[in-house]
Amino acid sequence: MENPKLGIVVPTLNSSATLDWTLCALQGQRDITPVIVVADSGSQDGTLDICKKWGVQTFYVPPGNMYRAINVGLRQMGMEWISYMNSDDLVYPQSYARMLALGEQEGADAVYGDVDFVDCEGRFRFVVKVPSPERLGGMFRCGRMGFQPASAIFRRRVFQELGGFDEQYRLIAGYDFFYRLIISGYKAARIEPPSVAAFRTHSAQLSNRESGKMKAELEAFRKNMKVKTLRGDLIDVLCWRLQNSPIHLWRLMKQRP
Numbered sequence: 262m263e264n265p266k267l268g269i270v271v272p273t274l275n276s277s278a279t280l281d282w283t284l285c286a287l288q289g290q291r292d293i294t295p296v297i298v299v300a301d302s303g304s305q306d307g308t309l310d311i312c313k314k315w316g317v318q319t320f321y322v323p324p325g326n327m328y329r330a331i332n333v334g335l336r337q338m339g340m341e342w343i344s345y346m347n348s349d350d351l352v353y354p355q356s357y358a359r360m361l362a363l364g365e366q367e368g369a370d371a372v373y374g375d376v377d378f379v380d381c382e383g384r385f386r387f388v389v390k391v392p393s394p395e396r397l398g399g400m401f402r403c404g405r406m407g408f409q410p411a412s413a414i415f416r417r418r419v420f421q422e423l424g425g426f427d428e429q430y431r432l433i434a435g436y437d438f439f440y441r442l443i444i445s446g447y448k449a450a451r452i453e454p455p456s457v458a459a460f461r462t463h464s465a466q467l468s469n470r471e472s473g474k475m476k477a478e479l480e481a482f483r484k485n486m487k488v489k490t491l492r493g494d495l496i497d498v499l500c501w502r503l504q505n506s507p508i509h510l511w512r513l514m515k516q517r518p
Contacts, residue, residue, distance in 0.1 A: 271347070273299050297317050302330060338417060353456065
């Protein structure tokens with residue numbers, strides 16, 4: 262393949278239950294052939310066999326921090342655009358071609374879009390619509406990430422200038438990275454619907470298993486970065502909630518006894 266435009270890192274640790282779907286989705290991209298590498302942290306199941314089946318390059322990164330594996334992988338990439346995808350997420354066939362085209366057209370540093378939430382078997386649950394770029398900063402300052410990493414790509418130059426993902430955070434380094442990208446004034450572009458990716462929800466997810474630690478990391482992040490909400494930031498969050506009001510109402514109904 263000549264001059265590939267996009268590189269994707271997939272961090273894994275005993276990911277055989279879902280990795281087949283993820284690699285199939287990545288290799289099924291239309292009009293673009295991304296370079297895919299798997300950063301594995303010592304899987305003991307069939308993860309590496311799945312990678313071999315799909316012809317995907319793998320390398321070992323010691324366990325303990327998913328973002329260390331992502332950093333190691335992305336620093337090997339020589340493409341203009343890069344990203345990472347968790348081993349249980351999916352991307353739709355035309356998504357990367359659409360995102361790359363918009364990124365070049367707009368001269369953007371990052372491109373993001375809507376994401377579908379699916380269950381452990383891939384059944385659709387709901388879609389989360391992303392805010393406009395102008396509202397991302399306010400949402401981040403209020404502790405809300407406006408998009409999922411699975412639905413975003415960014416330029417390698419930006420990754421290098423920001424120093425990659427901050428490995429002091431084991432659970433929220435993605436939030437920290439995109440916060441710094443937006444607050445530093447890099448240009449983000451939102452791609453119009455339909456959704457570009459699917460985020461799989463299940464009880465075994467790290468974010469579900471360690472939600473308390475994630476909250477503590479977020480508090481430490483806000484303290485380290487001296488994050489202060491500005492006038493109008495709550496309006497940005499409110500507009501996003503209204504944009505996604507059916508989802509929030511559904512969640513409230515589910516919480517009722």
